[in-house]
Amino acid sequence: MKLIIPQNYSNKLLPETTEIAIKLIKDYFQDSLSKELKLRRITAPLFVTASSGLNDNLNGVERPVSFKAPALGNDEIQIVHSLAKWKRLKLADYDVAPGYGLYTDMNAIRADEELDNLHSLYVDQWDWEQVILPEQRTAAYLQDIVTRIYNSIRKTELMITEMFPHMQAFLPEDITFIHSQELLDAYPALTAKEREIEACKKYGAVFIQGIGNKLSDGKKHDGRAPDYDDWSTTDEAGRIGLNGDLLVWNPVLETAFELSSMGIRVDPTAMKRQLELENCTDRASLPFHSKLLAGQLPASIGGGIGQSRLCMLLLQKAHIGEVQSSLWPDEQVKACKAAGIDIL
Numbered sequence: 001m002k003l004i005i006p007q008n009y010s011n012k013l014l015p016e017t018t019e020i021a022i023k024l025i026k027d028y029f030q031d032s033l034s035k036e037l038k039l040r041r042i043t044a045p046l047f048v049t050a051s052s053g054l055n056d057n058l059n060g061v062e063r064p065v066s067f068k069a070p071a072l073g074n075d076e077i078q079i080v081h082s083l084a085k086w087k088r089l090k091l092a093d094y095d096v097a098p099g100y101g102l103y104t105d106m107n108a109i110r111a112d113e114e115l116d117n118l119h120s121l122y123v124d125q126w127d128w129e130q131v132i133l134p135e136q137r138t139a140a141y142l143q144d145i146v147t148r149i150y151n152s153i154r155k156t157e158l159m160i161t162e163m164f165p166h167m168q169a170f171l172p173e174d175i176t177f178i179h180s181q182e183l184l185d186a187y188p189a190l191t192a193k194e195r196e197i198e199a200c201k202k203y204g205a206v207f208i209q210g211i212g213n214k215l216s217d218g219k220k221h222d223g224r225a226p227d228y229d230d231w232s233t234t235d236e237a238g239r240i241g242l243n244g245d246l247l248v249w250n251p252v253l254e255t256a257f258e259l260s261s262m263g264i265r266v267d268p269t270a271m272k273r274q275l276e277l278e279n280c281t282d283r284a285s286l287p288f289h290s291k292l293l294a295g296q297l298p299a300s301i302g303g304g305i306g307q308s309r310l311c312m313l314l315l316q317k318a319h320i321g322e323v324q325s326s327l328w329p330d331e332q333v334k335a336c337k338a339a340g341i342d343i344l
Contacts, residue, residue, distance in 0.1 A: 262303020
């Protein structure tokens, strides 16, 4: 994605009012989310040891920011990419009952991000995880959770438009579910990202299921690590993949806008299969993976919801740098300033 400069962009909130609105969104949404999914807040780490295998490998090519601490024997320590695996360990540690879970404020550094309107070196999101029963590892349960999260997003949008009446709500009442293979079948000549744009433009809000497994054209819709989301198990409708991405149409940028990635988590069978598919069976001996393969971790569903992404969307901003403080190329800052986009 290249930098998008909307024509005739108008900042609807002054910088100081924007800061107030950011806090309103974060406080309101996390309260709504915790009630919808029965989650309690816990404290999260900024870094983990490389040897723990807890860091999110994302697409497998991104480099984690790392350092060594003499006080810890100079073991490699990595700034987290996300807390996808760490949360599941906490569910086991706290012996959380089915139907309940946890969430946390996750702060990460992703050094290899290509910086544009949506992507920053700094990532802040609500990482959440809920214990489920083995029989709830279904697309129906996944869709129920997605609907609950989307409802919390819409409630937050309505709260903001009540606080700032000159801003109009734009999200549709309902979210549409579509499998990545169905999307490919509908738009075979388009790239995955172009298919997302068409789906968001048509429906307003979509959850694209089955991300990580190869589709009929031999390509993946997008990459997923093999050790948290279950993207290889066939669901009750015969479609492969119990995970997906929540995207909406962004009327300011006029493009698809990803808010969240989530899924039913791997069980031992899916973990083993996905490690083999991705040629990384060596991970099976890592502490987290060993526990999961031994059946010592609960069945769960979880994901991440972008905090700055949500603020940017609901405050109708053109650049994520308007709602978070990070670093950007000088030419990008200048181009934004010339268009009336105020980077923090």
